[in-house]
Amino acid sequence: MKILVTGGAGFIGSHIVDRYLKEDNEVIIVDNLSTGSLANVNPDAKFYLIDIRASELGKIIEIEKPDIVNHHAAQISVPLSIKDPISDADINIIGLLNVLQECVKYNVKKVIFSSTGGAIYGEAEEYPTSENYVPKPISPYAINKLSSEKYLYYYYKQFGLNYTVLRYANVYGPRQIPCGEAGVVSIFIENLLANKQSYIYTYNGEPEGMIRDYVYVKDVAEANVIALEKGNNEIINIGTNKETKTKNLYEIIYTQLNGQIARKSNMIEPIMASARPGDVHKSCLNIDKAKEILLWTPKYSLLDGIKETIDYFRE
């Protein structure tokens, strides 16, 4: 199969490219390297350095004729989307529309789209949250992901372009840039390795910080492999259905870095700070649909995923 991966030089996209190549697919990457890196680009993939909003995208799709487009290029920061909702929408909505228009024009069969289970539901009253819960996004980033899902449905109904939406929980693992909330695991590892303090954002003074569902990037890449064949025209949560408080995550990482005998009294204490605008207090995903439709379950425990991520950052 021939697959074009947008954002294939980024954190999640590059792991997906690696997995697609391992399954003997032909892979083309489109990325403008705004947050991605050439070091992440698998040499067995064909790489185009362009913006998803550029008119040249059509030429590439016309020449390469991919069967499937996997769309991971995006502006990913919630705080940035609040500071500058116009450029967030420009990349995440106009960029997506350019991709979809060209997919229709050149008969791409399916689009796999990376949405957000961590942000789209807002402060959900149903918990762990399933796909049936009506999203109540509280940031421009999450609003754009929800709008993107609606556009995908429209392109399917209007033009027969199939899609699978994967709503990720908080993804972590090797190659994640330590910035923003999505990168909290890599931020904690980097800071602890450099003996620096980290911030933990908290809600209403809750001493343990926010609650999140952390899913390892290799499990996410696996779901993208399965979505090549399964999950047509479905929206599917990809998480672990396990809650972790941020302070607890910090302590797990500290212990892994310093060995089981490390004394908590020696731990560099994090700085507790108030939640930022757009931060969801609590998020955890119900993954029954992924189990049923994709026959996917996460293979990595949080501990195993953190160990691999630490090895990567130590190197």
Ligand SMILES: NC(=O)c1ccc[n+]([C@@H]2O[C@H](COP(=O)([O-])OP(=O)(O)OC[C@H]3O[C@@H](n4cnc5c(N)ncnc54)[C@H](O)[C@@H]3O)[C@@H](O)[C@H]2O)c1
């Ligand atoms: N990291 C998470 O926890 C998480 C959770 C839910 C959803 N997602 C989604 O997964 C996708 C990938 O996220 P990531 O964490 O790997 O982030 P990332 O920043 O590492 O990857 C995004 C990639 O897209 C590229 N890119 C950005 N704007 C572009 C543009 N205009 N044209 C071409 N390329 C562009 C970047 O250079 C980068 O390589 C995004 O759509 C993000 O919203 C991520």
